[in-house]
Amino acid sequence: MNFSSKILENAVNEVSQLPGIGKRTALRLVLHLLKQPASQTHQLAAGLVKLVDEIKFCEKCHNISDKDICEICSNPSRNSEIICVVEDVRDVMAIENTSQFRGLYHVLGGKISPIEGIGPHNLTIDSLIEKVKTGTIKEVIFALSSTIEGDTTNFYIFKQLKGLPIKTSTIARGIAVGDELQYADEVTLGRSIVNRIPFDNSF
Amino acid sequence: MNFSSKILENAVNEVSQLPGIGKRTALRLVLHLLKQPASQTHQLAAGLVKLVDEIKFCEKCHNISDKDICEICSNPSRNSEIICVVEDVRDVMAIENTSQFRGLYHVLGGKISPIEGIGPHNLTIDSLIEKVKTGTIKEVIFALSSTIEGDTTNFYIFKQLKGLPIKTSTIARGIAVGDELQYADEVTLGRSIVNRIPFDNSF
Numbered sequence: 001m002n003f004s005s006k007i008l009e010n011a012v013n014e015v016s017q018l019p020g021i022g023k024r025t026a027l028r029l030v031l032h033l034l035k036q037p038a039s040q041t042h043q044l045a046a047g048l049v050k051l052v053d054e055i056k057f058c059e060k061c062h063n064i065s066d067k068d069i070c071e072i073c074s075n076p077s078r079n080s081e082i083i084c085v086v087e088d089v090r091d092v093m094a095i096e097n098t099s100q101f102r103g104l105y106h107v108l109g110g111k112i113s114p115i116e117g118i119g120p121h122n123l124t125i126d127s128l129i130e131k132v133k134t135g136t137i138k139e140v141i142f143a144l145s146s147t148i149e150g151d152t153t154n155f156y157i158f159k160q161l162k163g164l165p166i167k168t169s170t171i172a173r174g175i176a177v178g179d180e181l182q183y184a185d186e187v188t189l190g191r192s193i194v195n196r197i198p199f200d201n202s203f
Numbered sequence: 204m205n206f207s208s209k210i211l212e213n214a215v216n217e218v219s220q221l222p223g224i225g226k227r228t229a230l231r232l233v234l235h236l237l238k239q240p241a242s243q244t245h246q247l248a249a250g251l252v253k254l255v256d257e258i259k260f261c262e263k264c265h266n267i268s269d270k271d272i273c274e275i276c277s278n279p280s281r282n283s284e285i286i287c288v289v290e291d292v293r294d295v296m297a298i299e300n301t302s303q304f305r306g307l308y309h310v311l312g313g314k315i316s317p318i319e320g321i322g323p324h325n326l327t328i329d330s331l332i333e334k335v336k337t338g339t340i341k342e343v344i345f346a347l348s349s350t351i352e353g354d355t356t357n358f359y360i361f362k363q364l365k366g367l368p369i370k371t372s373t374i375a376r377g378i379a380v381g382d383e384l385q386y387a388d389e390v391t392l393g394r395s396i397v398n399r400i401p402f403d404n405s406f
Contacts, residue, residue, distance in 0.1 A: 001296060001300075002296050002299050002300055003296065004266055004267055004268055004273055004274060004275065004292060004295060004296070005258065005267050005268050005269045005273075006269055007253055007254055007257055007258050007269055008254065008258065008267050008292075010250050010253070010254075011250045011251055011253070011254040013250075014246055014247040014250040014251070015247065015250075015251075017243065017247070018232050018235065018236075019231070019232070019235050020228075020231075021232075025223075027293065028222070028223075029221050029222070029224075030251075030254065031291065031292065031293070032221065032222050033221075033251065033254065033255060034254065034255065034258065034267070038255040038256065040220065041251050041252065041254070041255040042252060042255070043217055044217040044218065044220070044248075044251065045247075045248035045249070045251050045252045046248070047213050047214045047216075047217040047218075048214055048217070048218075048233075048236065048244050048247065048248050049244065049245060049248045050210055050213070050214070051210055051211065051213075051214040051233065051236065051237065051244070052236060052237065052241040052244040052245070053241065054210055055208065055210050055211065055237065063207050064207055064208050064211050064237070065207055065208050066208045066209055066210055070207055070208075071207060072207065088234065089207060089211070089234065090230065090234070092207060093204060093205050093206065093207070096205050097204075097205055
């Protein structure tokens with residue numbers, strides 16, 4: 001691209017470093033900002049700087065937080081005996097939206113992925129094991145996505161936890177509520193038959 | 204969305220005000236920034252603030268520029284007798300990329316669009332008419348997109364310029380180079396037949 005302005009070119013280059021945003025989209029976004037009041041861009045810039053400078057990761061669950069201990073970990077009405085292991089903050093938000101879980105979380109920060117160079121020690125697995133060894137935890141729920149990386153990570157943690165006096169479980173896989181059986185993939189449908197539950201419990 | 208952090212929520216809200224970026228995409232972008240070195244976000248923020256605070260619009264052609272007069276207008280080797288009227292900076296960049304035009308531009312800043320509340324006085328049309336009236340300009344080329352708004356804007360300017368001793372022209376519409384005739388729409392193909400050019404000139 002042949003820019004008429006170095007300042008414009010620099011702004012476009014910075015924006016196009018974001019994932020999924022190419023040069024053309026970046027130019028469209030930047031030209032949009034130029035049409036808005038400058039105060040909007042100042043707020044956007046300040047919000048991003050504040051984010052990277054002031055954000056914290058909860059010392060207990062490693063979730064993104066404003067304080068040293070996040071709101072969930074510091075809430076005395078949550079059940080600290082159950083830990084749900086998730087990949088990142090989006091999974092915490094998704095599970096919190098269901099209002100079906102009153103335990104605590106442990107955010108791994110990713111999945112084991114040799115291809116991307118992410119090993120167990122790039123994640124917060126050691127901290128999880130330490131936490132379980134303190135003895136107050138009774139159940140660990142694995143809630144990672146069911147991909148090769150997710151299964152590998154589950155299995156790695158499961159092996160580390162073996163022998164400790166806790167229950168381990170994984171979230172149920174099956175046909176989504178409202179989905180039709182004929183369009184479900186075989187693996188999911190197969191699992192939902194094998195792991196069928198008593199009809200009384202299904203409401 | 205149920206955010207665990209006000210700082211995160213604020214950053215996501217700011218980013219999701221950009222056009223075409225929803226809450227989920229904003230969260231993905233913001234989490235990406237958190238995984239990068241903080242310096243990258245500082246550079247991004249600084250680039251955007253510099254953009255809205257320091258960018259100028261060329262006093263002659265209204266194109267985005269670092270200086271009061273843009274590089275194209277201040278280039279003595281350009282032909283100041285021909286003015287190409289375009290909508291925004293992206294059109295200038297597209298035409299400059301062809302290296303086929305050595306005249307100057309006039310950037311309208313949009314098209315007349317009653318639906319969006321954009322009238323002739325929100326654009327730089329008056330400044331164009333003034334410029335033409337000074338008498339040094341010999342040809343005005345209309346290079347707006349061929350939509351209803353584009354055609355309306357062309358026609359409005361054309362009427363204003365009527366009676367002035369200049370040539371007006373519009374860019375050629377036709378089948379794109381490399382395109383097959385059978386896939387062209389009828390309007391475009393029709394125009395390319397009506398406005399056919401001598402074979403000698405077609406190279």
